[in-house]
Amino acid sequence: MxxxxxxxxxxxxxxxxxxxxxxxxxxxxxxxxxxxxxxxxxxxxxxxxxxxxxxxxxxxxxxxxxxxxxxxxxSRLAAYDAAAEHLKSAGLLYPCQCTRADIKAAATQFGPEGPVYPGTCKGADIDLSAPVAWRIDVDAAVKRTGDLEWVDQLAGAQNAQPQELGDVVLMRKDAPASYHLAATIDDAADGVSLVTRGRDLFAATHIHRLLQALLDLPVPQWHHHxxxxxxxxxxxxxxxxxxxxxxxxxxxxxxxxxxxxxxxxxxxxxxxxxxx
Missing domain, CATH: 3.40.50.620 (HUPs)
Known part of the structure; x- marks a missing residue:
């Protein structure tokens, strides 16, 4: 169904x-x-x-x-926190204090969603007493999952390329979770088998497929209209x-x-x- x-x-x-x-x-x-x-x-x-x-x-x-x-x-904040803690314990998230202006000024690559985060805070000594975002180390995550695929009903089979978006934020400074993490967990919890959304979110699916593999979540199909x-x-x-x-x-x-x-x-x- x-x-x-x-x-x-x-x-x-x-x-x-x-x-x-x-x-x-x-x-x-x-x-x-x-x-x-x-x-x-x-x-x-x-x-x-x-x-x-x-x-x-x-x-x-x-x-x-x-x-x-x-x-x-x-009503699902605890689920987002639990997923983030799981990824942190696996060494796949790191704290980031960069602002959007910092990223725009330092970026040397541009992907489907704009400037790709240049990794400024990766490996840095970050003060966790101040608000920070938590980013996924995409290269480390891909090494863990190996190659992944996903299927769009209109565009067909896709090879997941999460590196195109870089180390995106999963836990925001100003909100409990990013769209990437929250929507992925929600769709699994709700039993969504066909994720239907606009083509402006096509690239985000590469990250969502990666998260599904890391969190052992079911893999739906997608329909990007x-x-x-x-x-x-x-x-x-x-x-x-x-x-x-x-x-x-x-x-x-x-x-x-x-x-x-x-x-x-x-x-x-x-x-x-x-x-x-």
């Missing part, structure tokens, strides 16, 4: 790009008799606004979607105040028709799906 999920963060209202992702995940499960789950990823510090979770549920109902809800991330772009060719984003589903819903728009249009590939003027 296929189990998919939609996992928004309550740091801003949902927009049409989220609707695309939710409809795709919903239909991939429902059309095969599977389950579509909603998970609220609410560990983004002060940016998380609990009241938005109810708004998200109203948006999904308005689109005509049905779901089962699983535990929010804020195209992104909805605005008239300037940019993906829709909360930070750019892309039109929200809540505003559309409250203005009287027909959510079921919008979901139907998404299935047909029909979008508002100026919006289109990402081209290959």
């Amino acid at each position: 296929i189990v998919t999920r939609f996992a928004p963060s309550p740091n801003g209202s949902l927009h049409l790009g989220h609707a695309v992702s939710a409809v795709i995940a919903h239909d991939l499960a429902k059309n095969t008799g599977g389950r579509f789950l909603l998970r609220i990823e609410d560990i983004d510090g002060a940016r998380s606004r609990p009241e938005l979770a109810d708004e998200f549920r109203a948006d999904l109902r308005w689109l005509g979607l049905e779901w089962g809800e699983v535990a929010a991330q804020s 195209h992104l909805l772009l605005d008239e300037d060719g940019r993906k829709l984003a909360k930070r750019r105040n892309s039109p929200s589903l809540a505003d559309m819903r409250e203005s009287g728009a027909d959510g079921a028709k919008i979901a139907s249009d998404i299935r047909l590939g029909c979008f508002p003027i100026g919006m289109s799906l990402q081209e290959d």
